[in-house]
Amino acid sequence: MLRVILYISVFFVPSSPVMGQECSIRLAGHVEESATGEKLIAATIRIKETGSQVVTDKKGDFVFDGLCPGKYTLVISHIGCESIERKILLDKDLHLDLFLIGIHSDLKEVTVDARRGTRNSGFKKELSERQLEQSRGGTLGDALSKINGVTLLQTGSTISKPVIHGLHSNRILTINNGVRQEGQQWGNEHAPEIDPFIADKLVVIKGVDELRYGSDAIGGVVLVEPKALGTNTTKRTEVNAAFFSNNLQYVLSAVHEQSLRKNPNFRYRIQGTFKKGGNAATPYYRLNNTGSEEKNLSLTAGWKKNNFSTELFYSHFSTRIGIFTGAHIGNLTDLINAIGSDRPADIFLGEKTYQIRRPSQEVAHHLIKSKSILQKKEHRFTLQLAGQLNHRKEFDIVRNPSVTRPQMDLQIFTFSEEIIWEHPKKNNFSGMGGISLSQQVNNYSGRYFIPSYTAFSTGAYYIEKWKKHAWDLQAGVRFDDKRINTTRLKFNSDTISYKFHFTTYAASLFAGYSPDNSWQLYASLAFSSRAPHVNELLSDGIHHGTATYEKGDIGLRPEESLHTTVGIRFNHPEGKFGWDLLGYINRINHFIYQQPQPATPVLTISGAFPLITYRQTDATLRGFDASAWIKPVNNIEWVTRYSFLAARNRTTNDWLIWMPANRLSNEWTWQIPGNGSLTNKYVSLEWLHVMQQNRVPDNSVTKQDYKEPPAAYHLLHFNAGTTIQLFKKPVTIGIGIRNLLNTVYRDYLNSMRYFTDEQGINASIRLKIEL
């Protein structure tokens, strides 16, 4: 059945088509394939500045109504076609004929979900361009936390990692430019080793598509996607700069891309970032040794001809992060003392400097990747090879200042090979299968925490999707086999070796139904399993951050998760309001967690340490994310979001520890109408309310936590931005003020909450210049 489709797709926060008294311009057009003249149905046309997008109907036509005059960038994309960008000047109604280059004559990187730009399939949340722009200069975690349902696990203000629906670390896969990131992600104070400026898109996915990356993505998958290399011969240079007032942090990032003049099939890109921040300040005091420094570089080179394309990517990430000196804990008594005082001792406060001393950490991550795509008739084959080296050094406070060595030194090498086959799209079916292999070597020196090991894994998956009329059905399976050989080096050079072998499976089903343009309903059922990580099996040592002695359990079995998701979305056909509701139940059997063992403390020469062992239980995580948006008057948009989570330990019938508290946020944006030299002007105010976490394990029987969860808090954030033309080049200026009221607060998921308040007011200015 043919039907006229006009999707107004909303990824996450619906951005507004600009409206106003003079905002009544109509932009219409027609999209076809350039070589064949075929009308392109369901091509996406997105206005970059506003984020609004439409999809072409069966005649290849599209229309935007109610646009303000101004300069816009259109991004036109279609399955199997090269996306193109078109800059337009809009002062009256306009009709455009747009031509896309088909897959037969050119190749393009497509993400897993080929229907990008149309409605989401299942749980897929993406940062809007504006949200990404507002988070420039911050950490990757900061950016991701703008997504409803994603929170942060922090150590101070410089180390943060994403938590998706209560799960983090080994339960989330981070895919950096198509490669599964392999660092020391098991640690709570080990942040993802990725330059956020690499990302052109940040996406969180769950469901069928995550099978491509592993059977162990119980929490979800984070995709960090750079811009695909362009195809035309133009040069592109972009410079980003930012300054933050609170810790005097400055950031400079630049990217340049061009093709070789002699050989236009060859194109390259070079990108680099430098970031340096000083000591951070809370409303009442500045914290010594909380500075950070980051130096990143990446190179991309691509060559494409006819039906073959290949790309080589290298990135180097390096960071140095100071850990607040007042949080260095010698033993349990110290921890209790530190927790007991309202503020840290004065000698750990007040220095306004960039200097980083012990305790600190230094992390370097190298990634080299080669990816080749061959299109044979309608089949597409991808071969991807990647090598990663992650080197993490942790520097403790030492007695002898002449010691320059780190006290913990971990190196992990990972090599991975992946081959993917995508079958021709036929009879509304599309699908892909793949095999992935990886080899890993981990070494340590210094203090023992996890052993040296080698790991080998083999995985295979198959995904099939069917889409017709209002229906969208997807299914996939995956199998993984993992072998870990450890050489467990303990003191006195006693070596004990262990071999592990885990086989894990995953399967996923998804059904979506969209009866008309406004409604979308979907449900998914996913089974995934995760082999225990080496730290859960074999860690053995003092964890200085929490003054605990952590011990792994060699007998752990894989975790098994059954995840049910249902969702419903509505968007008013004229863009006046909409809402989105997603509910989930994640039943995880053999859930691995840390259980305090108060009866058997570990005696050391520095006193007794509480013992914490890795245990397994059955857990259930229930929650929902709700959001709604409305435009009460023209140019004003109000978005409200609420996220709720209840995480139970079913075996002990108690709550799980370290789960994010429920939160409510409201954001008002005024898209300022008017033309002139300033375009795309907006101001926005966000009010965030984080509730107190009352769902914590019963502390009366076994001491599970040293301090009560902090009180609820309210924060106000301000943002504004505009684009001006300077010397005929567009310059985007953004201003942000985080914690506008300089509120004193502590967050349950920040391990520094035992010692210090959170960062106070932080004003920032950001510049983006396209040369």
Next chain:
Amino acid sequence: MTMQIKKIFAMFLLLTTVLVSCKKDAHEHNDEEVITTLRVTFAPVGGGNNLVYQYDDADGPGGNQPTKEEIVLQPNKSYNVTLQLLNKTVNPAEDKTDEIRQEGTSHRFYYEPAAGSNITVSGLDNDANGVALGLTSNWVSGAAATGKIKITLRHYGGNPPSKAANDPVNSNKSSTDLEVEFNTKIQ
């Protein structure tokens, strides 16, 4: 086309081999910060044989249980006491006492006899700034009794350390390096 893929694959394998062979047998040095043994030597004032008591955890934190000797002293006697710190996880064992002495301005020992132990500790040696360090001290025993004494080594992590004479043992300027509680007996 396939040649291209083969070439890339070959180059990659080569790179892999090079990287793997480079890193092999990275030297795994031990944790040099660890202290396993606190040895307390008592020299009776006015002559007599030295007494030595120790806390010993030869394999470091975790693993085997540490051993702790009971300090047995004669009544109504004065002793010159010297501390020695060892790291026995390396062979031969390393003496860490000098390290503490050199970094005396950011370290301090505290001696806390429990009530009824009949032990008084005084005469602690000083660091370069004239503030108590406590690597050596003078212990005076009273009448026969059993009790406990806690010896704590605190480390000042600040820069400068800001160590001051009247800092209590649980000062929030310093953190614990060692904390050993010996049982004592005067007989």
